[in-house]
Amino acid sequence: xxxxxxxxxxxxxxxxxxxxxxxxxxxxxxxxxxxxxxxxxxxxxxxxxxxxxxxxxxxxxxxxxxxxxxxxxxxxxxxxxxxxxxxxxxxxxxxxx
Amino acid sequence: xxxxxxxxxxxxxxxxxxxxxxxxxxxxxxxxxxxxxxxxxxxxxxxxxxxxxxxxxxxxxxxxxxxxxxxxxxxxxxxxxxxxxxxxxxxxxxxxxxxxxxxxxxxxxxxxxxxxxxxxxxxxxxxxxxxxxxxxxxxxxxxxxxxxxxxxxxxxxxxxxxxxxxxxxxxxxxxxxxxxxxxxxxxxxxxxxxxxxxxxxxxxxxxxxxxxxxxxxxxxxxxxxxxxxxxxxxxxxxxxxxxxxxxxxxxxxxxxxxxxxxxxxxxxxxxxxxxxxxxxxxxxxxxxxxxxxxxxxxxxxxxx
Numbered sequence: 001x002x003x004x005x006x007x008x009x010x011x012x013x014x015x016x017x018x019x020x021x022x023x024x025x026x027x028x029x030x031x032x033x034x035x036x037x038x039x040x041x042x043x044x045x046x047x048x049x050x051x052x053x054x055x056x057x058x059x060x061x062x063x064x065x066x067x068x069x070x071x072x073x074x075x076x077x078x079x080x081x082x083x084x085x086x087x088x089x090x091x092x093x094x095x096x097x
Numbered sequence: 098x099x100x101x102x103x104x105x106x107x108x109x110x111x112x113x114x115x116x117x118x119x120x121x122x123x124x125x126x127x128x129x130x131x132x133x134x135x136x137x138x139x140x141x142x143x144x145x146x147x148x149x150x151x152x153x154x155x156x157x158x159x160x161x162x163x164x165x166x167x168x169x170x171x172x173x174x175x176x177x178x179x180x181x182x183x184x185x186x187x188x189x190x191x192x193x194x195x196x197x198x199x200x201x202x203x204x205x206x207x208x209x210x211x212x213x214x215x216x217x218x219x220x221x222x223x224x225x226x227x228x229x230x231x232x233x234x235x236x237x238x239x240x241x242x243x244x245x246x247x248x249x250x251x252x253x254x255x256x257x258x259x260x261x262x263x264x265x266x267x268x269x270x271x272x273x274x275x276x277x278x279x280x281x282x283x284x285x286x287x288x289x290x291x292x293x294x295x296x297x298x299x300x301x302x303x304x305x306x307x308x309x310x311x312x313x314x315x316x317x318x319x320x321x322x323x324x325x326x327x328x329x330x331x332x333x334x335x336x337x338x339x340x341x342x343x344x345x346x347x348x349x350x351x352x353x354x355x356x357x358x359x360x361x362x363x364x365x366x367x368x369x370x371x372x373x374x375x376x377x378x379x380x381x382x383x384x385x386x387x388x389x390x391x392x393x394x395x396x397x398x399x400x401x
Contacts, residue, residue, distance in 0.1 A: 033356070041395065078307065085294060088292065091296075
């Protein structure tokens with residue numbers, strides 16, 4: 001690599017300032033063990049989705065590998081992830097890009 | 098995700114109207130399909146004197162024995178169709194008859210494993226094979242329906258509470274696995290990795306921060322649910338919240354076993370003779386079935 005290649009400037013202090021405008025996404029990832037009916041039922045139970053919506057999200061997880069099940073403030077997203085982990089689902093949160 | 102084949106419309110429906118009293122409800126057109134299925138099996142067995150069958154235990158049935166089995170099973174099915182109510186004993190007999198007819202039809206299809214009749218056969222034989230396949234599927238479904246009704250896993254009581262209708266073997270299996278999980282929860286054993294996923298995905302630092310706050314609470318909740326599960330096996334009915342705790346614990350046990358058995362999307366566990374994991378695979382499959390029954394009961398309650 002030459003000395004002239006562009007360098008990305010990173011300022012850790014600035015990068016740590018949360019961007020309040022961008023919501024946090026709760027994602028559920030596909031895994032080979034959780035049963036399809038169980039995943040759909042957990043979505044209904046935790047998020048109050050209709051049967052049809054829960055089924056659709058479950059199918060997204062199954063076929064596309066993941067689905068966004070909530071978009072909210074970070075602390076709320078963490079609570080959702082906690083409840084999903086409690087139910088054995090592979091859930092993560094990340095800030096919307 | 099662990100796939101469950103979406104089954105065809107389960108018919109007939111079975112309702113327990115009183116202790117030891119069952120009512121079969123037949124969907125429209127079902128009795129006609131049933132009669133056609135019986136005819137195709139009876140005709141085929143009569144016309145094929147060389148037909149014989151070896152069952153899973155290695156016992157071979159000669160042609161005359163097959164004729165007797167088919168005739169007895171046909172009588173049992175026909176009398177059930179004509180009855181308004183059945184006792185449990187008659188229902189068990191009906192389930193066995195349906196299973197027998199499915200097995201005979203399957204043998205008569207003779208290698209027709211595909212979804213439809215062999216297109217290389219002459220037209221008449223194709224029709225016959227198609228009829229036998231339909232008969233096999235119909236009686237298979239009927240037998241399955243009856244076994245599920247007789248062994249529901251979870252019974253919903255009139256007051257809205259739930260009773261675990263588990264077999265003795267389920268209880269001892271669950272007890273052993275629950276004790277083991279209780280012990281593993283404080284460890285860093287690789288088999289519990291699915292119980293505590295990294296909350297921030299690849300962001301290891303933030304995931305560790307979440308884990309530091311959440312793990313002990315998650316462990317506590319899991320222990321509470323395990324206690325509900327263990328207590329429920331020896332005591333009376335559960336409310337919805339109790340059954341939900343049992344559901345989470347049964348799933349935790351599946352997650353641990355599935356991780357240990359290295360279950361993947363492509364490799365569904367199957368019990369194989371001589372496999373050192375056979376007991377774990379059997380437990381995994383049974384827990385999956387129980388979980389499905391629990392979800393079904395809780396979903397039915399939500400529909401009301």
